Every structure is written in structure tokens, then in C-alpha cells.
Amino acid sequence: MAYWLLKSEPETFSWQDLVDKGAPEEWNGVRNYQARNNMRAMQVGDEAFFYHSVKDKCVVGICRVAAAIHPDSTADLKNGKVVWECVDVEAVKPFQTAVSLDEIKVTEGLQEMVLVNNSRLSVQPVSDAEWAIICKMGGL
DNA sequence: GCCAACGTTGGC
């Protein structure tokens, strides 16, 4: 099983929005090839951190891939072809304590995270080791 | 609110 990190501006779509939904939701709106390719690699059952960018700058919970890659319903076709795709995710568990970007930056073993080095990528892979460290920091 | 980093677009 693989681990991931999904970024969203809380004012656009927050962790609470996903929790309130209580069902799988399309992770749509991604318009970046690298991010899309990461989503293509996701499998049902993979887990992902939910990260709030801009305002919060912290990991707030864990969600789970509920449906594998499929066309993004909010995207237009390009020359009649599907270009943008997405997966569906559902909330699994909130962190006891949110893990901030500041903490991640100064924590041993997390300094190589994509979040630290390529902050603009909105769908990122997370290593098993990084996953374990951040879960612990989040109180899970 | 600013600006650096990055990705995309479009002219050549």
C-alpha cells in the first residue's frame, strides 16, 4: 500500500468539508501533469494526508482512496480527449493535533519530503517512514 | 500583500 499527501486550500475545500460529506468525494480540479500522474498511481485503499495550504499550513487528517483514477467531471475535453483525471477520497481519521509545516521542516527524517522541497505540487507521494513519523506527531 | 518558484503559452 502506498501513501500520499493531498493539498487543498481550506477556503476552497477543507478537511471539514470532506468529513461533513461523509462519503467519497472527487479530488477534482487538479491541472498539473505531475500531480495527475501521482493520482494515476493511486490504488483503492491507499491512504493520504490531508494538508491545508496557505492559511493553516498543516496536516489535519487522513483520508483514503475510495475510487481509482477516472475522468475529472469538472474538466473540459481537449481535442475531444480526456486530459484531466482524478480519484475519489473519503475521510478516515482526524489528527489529534495538526502537524504544521514548520514542525515538519525541523523534524529529523522529514526534511526530504516533497512538501518541503516542491511545495507547489498538490499531489505528492509520502514514504512509509515519513508516514509513520507524521502519524505519531499527529497523535495517531 | 509581496514575491519566488514553477508551469504553461505562444512567437519566432
Added chain:
DNA sequence: GCCAACGTTGGC
């Protein structure tokens, strides 16, 4: 196919 210009993201 290259590269300058532009737009967007996201940390500060």
C-alpha cells in the same frame, strides 16, 4: 524546438 512572457501557487 527554444525561450521570453505571463499566470498561478503558496510560503513568508
